[in-house]
Structure formats: C-alpha cells, structure tokens
Amino acid sequence: MKNHKWRMKEQAAFLRKTGELLERGYPLAEAIRSLTYQMKSRQKEDIAQALLHLREGHPFHQILHKLGFNQTLVGYVYFAEEHGSLADAFREGSTMILKRQDDVEKLKKLLVYPTILIAVTLFLFFFVEKVLLPQYILLFSSMNLKPNIFMRMVSFIGEASPFFVILLLLCMLLLLSYYFMTFRRLLPLKQRALIANIPFFGSFYRLFTTHYFSVQLSYLLAGGLSIHEALKVFEKYVQSPFYKQIGQEMQLFLMRGESFEAVLTHYDFFAGELSFIVKHGQENGKLSEELLFFSKHCLEKLENKTEKAFKIVQPILYSLIGLIIVSMYLAILLPMFQLLDGF
Template sequence: MGRIKWNIKDQAIFLNRLSTLLDEGYTMSEAIRFLSIQSEKPKGETLSKLETVLKNGNPFYVVLQKMEYDPVAVSFCFYGEQNGRLSDSLKTAGEILQKRYDDRQRLQKLAAYPLFLLLFIGVLFVFFQWLLLPQFHILYESFQVEPNMILSILFWLNDHPFLLLLITTCTFTVVFFLLNWVKRHIGDYRFQCIIVEIPIVGSLFRLMNTYYISYQFSQFLKNGLSLSESLTFIQRDPERRFFSEAAERIERDLISGMSFDRAVANIPLWQRELSLVIHHGQLIGKLDTELSSFSRYCLERFSEKVDRMVRLIQPVIFSLIGIGIIFFYFSIMVPSFQLINEL
C-alpha cells in the first residue's frame, strides 16, 4: 500500500473528492483511478495500489486502515459500506477532518506569538540560571544571609540539573505507562466513561460521541434497518471499541424488556438529551429524522466549544507569562534589596 501517511488536510480533500465522484455516478474503482491520475506521483501510486486492493475484495474501510487514515474516516466508511450511504459518509468524514485541520491551523496562529514569548523567557531563564544565579549564590554565602524559598529552590535546581531532568523524564514515563495499563486493565468502555467525566474536556468527548452515535443510527434507520440490526453493526465498529460494548449493553437491556430510550440513558458516554430525543422520535414516528437533526446540533455545539477554547488560549498564555515574570522579578529583586540594606 505504500508507507506515505497522508496528513489530515489531504485526507479530507481525498474523501470529499471521492464523495463527489460517487455522486456523479462513478464506481469506486473508476473514481479512485480518476483521482490517481490527478494526484502527484507518490499519492497517485498509492491510489493505484488502493484500487488493486479493492479489486481483490477488501472493504474500503480496511484499505483506509492500512493507509493509516484517521480513525474518524475509517469508522464513517465502515458504517457507510454497511448502510449503503458510503458517499454521504465520505462527505461527512471529509468535512469533520477539514474542520479539525482548520481548528488546528487557527490554534497554531493564535499560539505562535505567546509560544515565542515563552521560548524567549525560557532562554532568559537558562541564561539567569547558569550565569547570574551562581553569582547570587556566592554573594549570599559571603554575607551569610539565608535566601528565601524561591531562591533556595533555584539554587538547588542549579546544583542538580541532571537529577531534575531524570525526575521529569521518569514522571512522564510513569504517567504514560500507567494510563496505558489502566486502559488495558479496565477496558476501553470504562476508560471512556472516566474520560467523559473530566471537566471541560469531558464535555467535548461526550458531544462528539453523541454526534457520532446519533448520525450512525439515523443512517441505519433511514435505510430500513431495525434497532437490533443497527446495534449489531455498531458492535463491529473497527475503531471505537467502547461503542461496541455500549451497543452490547443496550442490546441486553432491550432483550430484558427495557425501552430503547431508557437503555440509551443508562450509557454515560453521551449527552442526557439523547434519550429524550429518542423517546420523542419514537412517539411521533420520526426517529431517524430526530436523530439526524440532533446529530447536527451536537456537532454545532462541539464546534462552538472548540472555538471558545481556542479564543481563550492566547489571553491565558499571556496572563501566565505576565504572572510568571512578575513573580520571578519579585523573588529575585526583593531579597537583593534586603541584602543591600544589610550592607
């Protein structure tokens, strides 16, 4: 398949173009061949190999997995192939990836200047730590004056730089392996249940989960599949394993006689309003339409929250820089003035 990993922007463009060609009546092989002709040599060769793999009977989502495509694209293509709406799924996945790319670009632009300031301050701190601080240390020792707590910490850091590096590296390593161990030990479903309870970040995960499940259910129902058949397909999701367990739990509750909306309400992965939407949709006989509308609403709320967070990043970084500079200044200058007064 080739080992060239496509970035998010290229993935979004490819999925959108492929969706457009399918809508115009191209078969999948014809559309991919057409796109391979237009693409640059490395990508064109990859698409040609993709066409060959598809002709050998492999599902499209499996091919995307081998190409290391984003999990969102893989999952949407999996569902699109199952519910017969592959073109719509490709378009939706492309739009989501494009939005993610745009958000990432905006974040980089907003954070560029604050990060430059942080880098500049970091260079000044290193300069102070290795050149000026030893002079302060000698000065305090010569006058037998006890430094304040901040200076004592800085003196210790200056005397034990490699120990600090070792502690920092070990801490990050332990945290990384601990999180992976916890995820493997408790399973994807319970780990995701913990994630959605984290303040601020958890609400984003919950909104995206709700959008995802609402959209997929609406597509299955529009194609005439029953709830049981829809749950069976969701249990086969190749990327979101936690959804598989959630679907199994819902299916068990349905078998025990519980209503669909109550079974959904027992799952903490998505918004509480989802069960109300399902209940109302079943009452009026338009569950597929209600879920489709609710999925768009969740995606809009998700985008709004991300936009607010992005706009907050720059002033927060500036504030932290300002507070750090003031704190650093007073921690150094106040003891220096006290030392001068004692001369």
C-alpha cells in the same frame, strides 16, 4: 498492501471529492479512478492498489484501513457501505475531519509563539537567578540591606524549580504506568467512560462521541434498518472494538426489555440529552431526523467550546509569561534603586 503516508487533509480531500463524484452518478471504482489524475505519484500507487482490491471484492473501508487512513474516516465509510448513503456520509466525514484538523492547526499556532517565549523567558530567568541575584544578595548583605520581595520570589522559584520538575516527572511516570498496566487492559467501554469523566477534556470527548454515534445511527435508520439491525451493524465493525462492544451490549439491554432511551443513560460517554432526543424521536416517528439534527448540534457545540477554550488559554499563557518577565525586571531594577538609596 504497500502504502504511503497520507496527511489528514489529503485523506479528507480524497473522501470529499469521491463523495462529490458519487453524487454526480459515478460508480465508486470510476470515481476513484477519476481522482488519480489529481493525485501525487506516491498516492497514485496506493489508489492503483485500492482499485485492484476493490475489483477483487474487498470492502472499501478495509482498503482505506490498510492504507492507514484515520479510523474515524474509515468508520464513516464502513457505516456508509451498510446504509447506502455513500455520498452524504463521505461529505459528512471529510467535513468533520477537516474541522478537527483546523482546530489542531489553530492549537499549534496558539502554542508555538508562547512556547518560544517561555523557553527564552526560562533561560533569562535562570541567568538572573544563578548569576545576577547572588551578586546582588552578596552586595546587599555587605551593606546591611534587605533583599526586596521580587528578589526573594525569584530566588524561591529558582530553589523550588528542581522539586517541581521532579514532581512533574513523577506524575508523568505514574500516568504512563497506569496507562500500560491498567488502562490498556480495560474493556473499550470502560476506557471511554474514564476518558469522558476527565475534568474539562471529558466534555469535549462526550460531544465528539455523541456526534459520531448519532450521525451513524441516523443514517442506518434512514436506510430502513430497525434499531436492533443498526446495532448489529455496529457489532460487525471489527476495526473498532469500542463500537463492536457497544453494539453487543446495547442489544443485550434491549433483549432484557429496556427501552432504547433507557439504555443510553447507562453510558457516561454520551451527552445526557441523547436519551431525551431518542425518546422524542420515537414518539413523533422521526428518530433518524432527530438524531441527525442532534449530531449537527453536538458538532456545533464542540466547535464553540473549542473556540472558547482557545480564547481562554491564550490570555492565561501570555499573562503567566508577562508576570515572570515583570518579576525578573523588578528583581533587577529595584535593587539598583535600593543601592542608590544606600549611598
């Protein structure tokens, strides 16, 4: 299928509008056809091909996968086709993707200005360290004056910076080597477990994985499937090796006689509360509702943690930049006063 690149917001908007039309009673093909009048010319070509494949009987999630849609959105569509709540799932998936995209945009805005400041500051720093300070040090030595602490600090950072750069490059090389030689060869579940145990980032990853698993399982159970049948749906999701493997492995644990809440404790990439939510939902007979509520709680918690992270990162960045600028300023200004005192 020849396709054009869809931006993330365009993908989410398309899915959201499709869900809204489905809610109003439109069949899927008719809903998609109605949206073509709102599309750009390059997207109309993709939609025309999608409608052709849809009429030939291809699943909608496979069509979106061939169009290059985000894998998370494709997953929402796949599970929606299995449990039948297309409109709700389309809305849920587009809302989550838009929130993630907003976080990415915020992060970009947060980092652009400090990045420019850091670049300018580094340029000034090396100018001071390579041009001004050597002249000051030469002049101080001729007058038997000792360099002040800020001059020594700037000189030390300048001398040590090549070692820091080499160390950084070595770390990056080691990480890339580990990724290509070891990480990529691991099974999907092992990969996810390693990511979930990364300090700081792992907590975000666990919340996202728990949200996605909980909301899909909730919809499947609400559609009348048992846990075993729902896990078979995960197993058939060939576009995602991770969910295919987790569906297979969880079924094996259940066949060995383990309870579902006990099975969930085997996985580090799920939030610890998930097993308790499942146990409580099975006891009160409202497992699908409990999972849906918990998935929304995970998403809210993820948003709150992201906001807090932004509030922490920004002051730290500006503080570091300010410290470097003040050090340079004092390294230039204090020698002038020392020279005046020497005269």
